[in-house]
Amino acid sequence: MRVELAPIAPELLLVGAGIAVLLGGVLARRADPLAHLAVSLAGVAGAAAASVMLWSREGATALAGAVAVDRFGVVARLVLLGVAALALLLAHHTLARDGELRPEVPALILFATAGMTLLAVSADLVTTFVALEVLSLSLYVLTGSSRRLVSLEGAMKYFLLGAFSTAFFLYGVAMAYGATGTTSLGGIAHALAGRTETPALALVAMALLAVGFGFKVSAAPFHMWTPDAYQGAPTAVTAFMSAGTKVAAFAALLRVLDVALQPLGWDWGPVVAGLAAVSVVVGSVLAIAQTDVKRMLAYSSVAHAGFVLIGATAPGAPGIDAALFYLLAYALMIVGAFGVVSLVSQGERGTSLEDHAGLYRRSPVLAGLFALFLLSLAGIPPTAGFIAKVSVFRAAVEAGHWWLALVGVLASVVAAFAYIRLMVLMYMREPVGHREPDPSPVPRLVLAIPAAGTLLLGVLPGLVTDVLGKAAVLRW
């Protein structure tokens, strides 16, 4: 039997680097965090190179139908690898500062990234399940990795609800298998397309899978774990999981909806639209009520899950195109926003809104970066967030869901209040207390990367539209 490993080379490289860091941590006489960082970044870079090489080999699936080889997968992987690289750099700096850096942290980030990239290319529900678990289990541990009580508590709540959602997802897989006799996405679509009337089992499967994915992308009403996990986790880890989980889980969700359940489009359309509407409203309204920046950003991430879902209601390439652009923009701005918080705060202290008062006086650079990311999250031009919102709304309107676009616009206006209030605090208020933000210049340079991306995509979105357009076709 001949097995071609190129389609999963990125994952192999990531896991290999992770194992190297893990064993290096216990076998080397003196653990050198810098060496771990170098190995981790090398693994991520290698994985990125391996992904790019798959760009020209579009078509079908590999490894007995387990993974898809398509450009959508390449783009999703590159976004995820970029997030991982930024998170590794941030974690290296901030966790060392707080005395919480251990070799397990970069290793687990690498393992979680491998799960995410595998999730983004899975063409079979079995692969989806395994990848989802690799990423979730790594993130549960990362959430609790600081061993402060808040962190452990966040990890426990994340774990309990995550395991709960896994059970729903797996039951959905079982029902899909029962209805069609296969777990491959293409096979399910093929089996469902031939029927004149939809089997009840397939509808049950659709509902259960929606619950499972709803938890993972933190769409309301399945978002309860999000604020606790985001607040409890070390902030650099929060930056990683908020961007990574969302991109990976949405990539898999788009594959399931637009490939496997494509024949049931009339049935899942309203479900996704409903989830989207509830998410944008709940996330935006609750974001205003928060007094902690990490929790506010967590609720904002619930709202953003809703915006991506608005894009996903448009079937086929236009919806995928819009959702992919939104995910790219979202990854840039949320990593940036949590990155700034990780420099302003220390451990679990300094994350409240009050602690950000007068940030402009203390560090104009951090305040400027944060303001840019907040403007983008609010969807105000000239930032990536604005273009992203416009593109998902346009996709929804073109698919006939104009009411959904209207709800989205109204929710954006409400959510903008929360972001602008924080900016007013940063620029117009006097600092409270004596907390000084982290003065080191290197992490500021790291944060300049997502900042540049956010601005560039906002001013010249044409730079990526060509690539994303080519990537908006799913193969199976």
Next chain:
Amino acid sequence: MSVPIGWFLAVSAALFATGTVGVLVRRNALVMFMSVELQLNGVNLALVAFSRLHGDLTGQVLTFFSLVVAAAEVVVGLAIIVAVFRRARTANVDELSELRW
């Protein structure tokens, strides 16, 4: 020998429902976690039953993966719960209030 597939699915659904209710009404982390395991067992039963119905092995293979993942979850979960218990001296989800729900 020939128990109809519906019976298997009924038992599987009952197991899954029991687990779901358990997670929702119980407040002890360990018991909630055991309920999740019950859900997974319901899923496994459905998978094996479907596997026999369709006469192919995909369902059984998926059951293997499900068992292994469940074991991994047990370890991660127990480790987290034990760590929380040592710090907070409680495994009751409602008594943990460092984070507001």
Next chain:
Amino acid sequence: MRGMLGEYLPIALLAGLALLFAVGSLAASALLRPSRPTPAKLAPYECGIEPVRLPAGERFSVRFYLVAMLFIIFDVEVIFLFPWAVAFRELGLFGLVEMAVFLALVLVAYVYVWRGGGLDWSAEGPRPRATHERAREVVRAG
């Protein structure tokens, strides 16, 4: 008749040998050792101290949980060996290589736990780092 018995002959032989070894070693030690019981020798040994009460209904040390967790992980991995053993001939070299890779990954987890102190059972308990963190990590590589 003969064919069926012939198939089971190796198993019967193995069972017989195992039984013989167990009974034989017990009998040999009973016959060869000197037997001079005194009350002190029959008492449960507890570091030379008179036992106040026998351990019953007590809480288990958290170290037992650690061992149980490690056991579960390494135990369940065997699940993948079983189907491979059943289809060993059909899978051939490919299956062998796959399984070698799989076992190498399990070995990584083992080395990690071992070097990280997860298997220490010293009086003061595992080192703080070794308690829960280590056990969790096993999951990944496995």
